[in-house]
Amino acid sequence: MKLRVFFDNNTSPVLAETVGGYLKHLGHRADHIRDLPCGRHASDIEWMEFLASTSDEWLTVTGDARIQKNKAERAAFRKAGLKGIVLANAYQKTPINRQASFLIWRWPEIQALTKLAPPFLFEVPMRNSSGIRQLPI
Template identity: 45%
Template sequence: MNVLFDNCTSPILASTLHGFVRHYGDAAFHLKDVPGLPRGRHSADLDWIEHLRKAPEKWIFISGDARMLKNPAERAALRSAGLHGFILAPGYQKTALNQVAATVVWRWPEILKITSLLAAPSMHEIPIGRMTKLRQFPV
């Protein structure tokens, strides 16, 4: 499985998670490094969603921007792409990057469990507290 971190996240999160998951045959990419994405870092949300929809590999994404759920075009694209998405809670914007990376790695088993149990599309919020459950958003 591949993980995309969009432009609302730091590339450091992608490289940190990649170091953790590559031993399982998985990979994590920041938007600027996604193979085959024509506009790279300058891709609009609709562009990378479409790219992941067409990709033969299984993809999920992690974003720091919950506004994509309020945009009707992006919501429709997410539904049709059949992706599992995870949104970082707003509190992450004021959290040190090393703590955000640690929390994403900490939550990785939960993320895998959700992607295996639920049919895509699905959206969840990754809360700031480690003892708080992931919260499901309507897609």
């Protein structure tokens, strides 16, 4: 099944487009929230409900780890049956070109996670030597 990768407002549209270029050759697609019908101003709960309403397999990418701490958002994420990765804080301080190259470099590990049953949330660190770690959801 074709995987769609969703980038929320805590990520750059440029990051989504750059990673999307790579994913396209794998038969997948990347979408930034600004380009979807729910729109850039959708709350986290609204975009989660939108993703759940489609028949697509989604992997969400966010720079906001609070998604696992906010009770309403956690419940919505679980209810929507989403798969997600959180970019570690270091991504926010890193130029977009390096963010994209690092995500692409780690893509085989990330794609392997998509075979797991949802819901799940993993944090992708910015260091090569650090492993991807599961977050409670």
